[in-house]
Amino acid sequence: MSNAEERQNPAFYALVVALILMSLGPIFLMLSTSLRLNVDIMSDASRLFFLPTLQNYETVLCNVLWYEPGHVDYCDPTFSRALGNSLVVALISTIVTLVVGCMAAYALVRFRFMGRGTVSMTTLMMRMVPPAVLLVPVFGIWTFQYQLDGTYAGIILVYVAMNLPFVIWILQSFIVQVPIQLEEAAKMDGANAVQIFFLVVLPVIKPGLAAASIFTFRIAWNEFLIANALLDRDTRTVPVTIVNSLTEYDINWGVIMATGMLLAIPPIIFTFVASKQIITGMTAGAVKG
Amino acid sequence: MTIINTSRMTPYMFLAPAAAIMLIGLLYPIGYMMYASFLDWNPSQRIGEADWIGLRNYLNLLQDESFRESAIVTLKFASIVVVSEMIIGVGLALLLDRNIRGMSVLRTIFILPMMIAPIVVGLMWRYMYHPTVGIFNQTLNSWGFDSIPWLSDSWWSLTSIIIADIWQWTPFIFILALAALQSLPRTALEASRIDGASGWQQIFYIKLPLMMPVLIVTALLRLIDAFKVLEVILVMTNGGPGLSTEILALRIARTASEFRELGVAAAMSNFLLLLLLVLTISMFIYSKVAESRAAHLRQMAEKG
Numbered sequence A: 001m002s003n004a005e006e007r008q009n010p011a012f013y014a015l016v017v018a019l020i021l022m023s024l025g026p027i028f029l030m031l032s033t034s035l036r037l038n039v040d041i042m043s044d045a046s047r048l049f050f051l052p053t054l055q056n057y058e059t060v061l062c063n064v065l066w067y068e069p070g071h072v073d074y075c076d077p078t079f080s081r082a083l084g085n086s087l088v089v090a091l092i093s094t095i096v097t098l099v100v101g102c103m104a105a106y107a108l109v110r111f112r113f114m115g116r117g118t119v120s121m122t123t124l125m126m127r128m129v130p131p132a133v134l135l136v137p138v139f140g141i142w143t144f145q146y147q148l149d150g151t152y153a154g155i156i157l158v159y160v161a162m163n164l165p166f167v168i169w170i171l172q173s174f175i176v177q178v179p180i181q182l183e184e185a186a187k188m189d190g191a192n193a194v195q196i197f198f199l200v201v202l203p204v205i206k207p208g209l210a211a212a213s214i215f216t217f218r219i220a221w222n223e224f225l226i227a228n229a230l231l232d233r234d235t236r237t238v239p240v241t242i243v244n245s246l247t248e249y250d251i252n253w254g255v256i257m258a259t260g261m262l263l264a265i266p267p268i269i270f271t272f273v274a275s276k277q278i279i280t281g282m283t284a285g286a287v288k289g
Numbered sequence B: 001m002t003i004i005n006t007s008r009m010t011p012y013m014f015l016a017p018a019a020a021i022m023l024i025g026l027l028y029p030i031g032y033m034m035y036a037s038f039l040d041w042n043p044s045q046r047i048g049e050a051d052w053i054g055l056r057n058y059l060n061l062l063q064d065e066s067f068r069e070s071a072i073v074t075l076k077f078a079s080i081v082v083v084s085e086m087i088i089g090v091g092l093a094l095l096l097d098r099n100i101r102g103m104s105v106l107r108t109i110f111i112l113p114m115m116i117a118p119i120v121v122g123l124m125w126r127y128m129y130h131p132t133v134g135i136f137n138q139t140l141n142s143w144g145f146d147s148i149p150w151l152s153d154s155w156w157s158l159t160s161i162i163i164a165d166i167w168q169w170t171p172f173i174f175i176l177a178l179a180a181l182q183s184l185p186r187t188a189l190e191a192s193r194i195d196g197a198s199g200w201q202q203i204f205y206i207k208l209p210l211m212m213p214v215l216i217v218t219a220l221l222r223l224i225d226a227f228k229v230l231e232v233i234l235v236m237t238n239g240g241p242g243l244s245t246e247i248l249a250l251r252i253a254r255t256a257s258e259f260r261e262l263g264v265a266a267a268m269s270n271f272l273l274l275l276l277l278v279l280t281i282s283m284f285i286y287s288k289v290a291e292s293r294a295a296h297l298r299q300m301a302e303k304g
Helices: A010-034 A038-042 A055-060 A078-110 A116-128 A131-144 A152-175 A180-188 A193-204 A206-222 A225-230 A238-244 A253-288 B002-036 B056-063 B065-096 B103-115 B118-128 B135-142 B154-182 B186-194 B199-226 B231-236 B248-257 B262-303
Strands: none
Touching (some): A010 A253, A010 B065, A010 B103, A010 B118, A010 B154, A055 A253, A078 A152, A078 A193, A078 A206, A078 A238, A078 A253, A116 A152, A116 B199, A116 B262, A131 A152, A131 A225, A131 B002, A131 B248, A131 B262, A152 A253, A152 B002, A180 A193, A193 A206, A206 A253, A225 B248, A238 A253, A238 B118, A253 B118, B056 B262, B065 B154, B065 B199, B065 B248, B103 B154, B118 B154, B118 B231, B154 B199, B154 B231, B186 B199, B231 B248, B248 B262
C-alpha cells in the first residue's frame, strides 16, 4: 500500500461529511439552544437564524459574575455552586487516583508479585461492576459506618476506588516500557526508590498519565447515580442538579442546555487537546489484550 | 540492616494505599451488598436493625412480573445495541481504512459523543425527540408527515433510546476496529491481492478473521457497558412509558431511591452481576478460542 494519498471517489467524501454532521449535530443543536431565549425555542420561527444571547449562561452563573445581569430577577446559586463542587470533586479524585495508581502500578511492574494477567483480569472484573450495583452498599456503608455521606471525601473515595483498577492497568502498560537500565543507572548514582520513581519513571510515562487522568476526570465529572445518593444540598455536583431540574412539563430548555454545555465543555476541551492519548487509552483495552 | 529492611518493604509501601482504597471502597461494599440482599432493609434503618429474611428477596423477584419484564428489556436493549453498533462500526472502519488527510481529526470528532456526560447526552436527545420543539418532529412536519411519539409510545421509546445509544457508542467500535485493521500484517493482504482476491473476498477471508480477537473483546466491553447505560435513559424516559425502557440498572436505582427497598435492590444487583459474570466468562473463553484460531490463520498467511 502506497503512503501517498489515494484519490477517493466523491461518495466517500460525502460519507465522511455525513458522519461528521451526524456526530456533531446534536452537540451544535445543544449549543444553539443554549444561546436562544425561551421565546425563540418555543416558537416555530426559523431554526437557523436567531439572535444569539448569553442570557441563559448569565442565569446559570449569576452569582459568580462580576456584574449583575439585568434580566435575572432571582439569582439561584444552585448551579454555580454545583459547578464548583464538580470541579473540586473531579480534580481531587483525579489527583488521588493518579498518585495512588502510579505507585501501585510501579510496584506491580518492578517488583513483580502479580503477573499482568491478574491485573488485567481484575480490571475487567471491576469494569463489569455497574455503578448501579454499588449504589445500595455505598449508600448504606457511607451513611452508617464511615459517616461520609454528603462530604467531598465520601464521593471522592468512591470515584478513586472505581477508577483505580483501570488506571493501574493502563499505567502498568506504560511503565513496562521504561528501560530498567535507566533506573539502575540512577540507583548507581545513589538515588533511592522514591527518587527513582519521581525523577526517572514519572517523566517517561507522561502520555500514560495523560490518558489515565482524562479517563478518571471524565468519570468523576460525569457521574450521576452515586453522587445523587451520597451528596446533599451543599455538595451536589452538576449532573445531579441537571436531573433535579428536569420536570415532566415546562422545562426551561435554554437554561438547562446552558448548564449542559458548561458540563460538556471540559471533556470537549480534553478531547481536542489530547485525542491521541484518549484513543491510546481506549484501544489499549482491546488491542493489547 | 535497615537499608535491606526498607528495600524489602518498598513494594508493599507502594501498593498499600491502592490496596486499602480498593478494599474499603470497592470490595467491602460489594461483599456488603451480597449480605444485604438477604435482608428486609429500608434506608432509614441501620443494617443491624434490618430483618434477616433469607432468600425471600430472590424468590419474590423471580415471581415478579415487572422484574422479568425489565430483565427482558435489558437483554433486548443490550443485544440490539451491541449487534447494530458492531455492524455499523466495523463496516465504517472497513470503508474508511484508507490514507486520507484529516483522519485524526475525524477520530477526534468521533470520540466527542463518548466523552460528554451521559446526562448531557440524554438531555440533547430528549430535546431532539421533543414532541413539538424537537428537531425530528419539526422536520417530519415540515415535510408533511405526522409527528412520531418518540418518547411516549412504548415501541418508539425503546427505539429512541437505542438510536441515542448507537449515536453515542458506535464510534467506540469504529475506533477499535480501525486500530485492529491497521495492525493487520500487510504481507498477508498483499499476498491475497496478488492471488487475485476481490475486495469482498479480502474482507471475509482475511481481514475479518484476523480482526476477530479484537472484535470479540470490543463486543465484550461494549456489552458490559450496555448493561450499565442508565443516565441517558433516566433523563430521556425515566424507564417509561410503562416499563418499556426500564433496564435493570435503572430499576435497581429506582427500587433503592424511590421505593426505598434496599434489600430488594441488592438482590437485583446480584442478579445483574451474575448475568454479567456469565456473559463475561463465556465471551472470554470464546475469545481465547478465536485468538488461537487467528494466530493459526496469521501463521498460514505469513507462510504462504
